[in-house]
Amino acid sequence: MSGPQTALLAMVVLPATVGGVLALARPHRGAVPIALVTSGLTTVLAFATALARPAVSYPFVAGADFAPDVDALAALVVPMVATVTFPVLIFAAGNIRESRARFHGLMLIFAAAAPVTATAATIPALLFARGGDGRDLLRPDRVLVARLRACLSGADGLHHDAHS
Template sequence: MSAMTAVLVGLVVLPSVTGAVLLGTGRPADRWAFPLGIGVAVVALGLAVAAAVGRPELSDGFLAGIPAGLRVDGLSAVLVVTVTAVLLAVLVFAAGDLPRDGTRARFVGLMLLFAAAMLVTVTATTLLTLLMAWEVMGATSYALIGFRWHETRRATSGAVAFLTTRAADLGLYVAAGAALAGGAGGLSLDALADLPAGWVDVTAAGVVLAALGKSAQLPFSFWLSRAMDGPSPVSAMLHSATMVAAGAYLLLRLHPLLSATGWATTLVVWAGVATALLLGAVAVVQRELKQLLAASTCAQVG
């Protein structure tokens, strides 16, 4: 394994393993959860900068004929640095925001797993790798939004956000099935634009559905408003450089696929225009800061 490949592996594995350890340890780890989490975020930021400069790539067998691959290129280089920088800022703020008697290890563990899933999402080179990270990101976001689960409103808001994005996420399963049926056996993201007519349209439709849901575009925009019931650090993480940006990132990554259909790019443009106008108007009339941020984030992504 080369040095740059080790950097890429460390960038993903370090927050994943640390987050899992914190979740597994639970309350006994509350006292040292934030120092550990912030330390991991600092190291991850350093690894992200190194990966952005060195542009490493990794691919290995996972399922029969379908590899699991990661790559840092011009597009993902920006995102890996941004995600780790935001993670560090959010954890520093959360260290002072969360109560001392709160379940701090659970919070930091979920945050690290969420960030790791986002890092895999933006570096994935195959639809299989992307789909696995996409699902972990959705599950951890649900747990973070409903972090104060004993409060009914917050727990319900987490369920609303999860079920809404989960419904849209089914588009990725449809896209993966269509890609396999169309002959893209390795599920490489770069090969999706070369699918035969019909299969390329179904694949693009699934991708667009998943992207609109994850980025809170119409008709899925309402979930982000409910997600603001989570702790403020969670809200910051969701609508800054991570989950809400994931759908937009997916559309950028798979632009050749969308262009190959002749209709998908037009659909995405009009969905963005409608969201920008409608949610911009919603933002203007909000009187609560977090709701204003939610609506304006939808509009700006649109």
């Protein structure tokens, strides 16, 4: 694995791991500085991957790999998301008084899911990242069932024509 490929993986794994620990452990002290350092490192990694444009691929399910790939669009989106996340966390550090660790942890999880969504080169990578946008954290079972029903009933916004 090359340096840029390692940076691509670290750009996702670092905020996801730290965010998960902060959201679950909810430490009373240290959450804000830990989140800010993590966000800063993630921003540096985002710019490094945007310049190098690496691609990785791992077997995920039969016939489909988990493959993030930094193309031209992802090279613009990924550093932008990482850069905007940092001042949002700084602002939140001064304004959020309750559940600071939880907020900063969930924000870091989002900061990990957004680059995976932007760099997804395969359907499994895209679907894997869509669960980390924050909406599905409360009741993932109900959201999944609702999405499946919408797909099967044709209410997913896609045109289904049986005659074509």
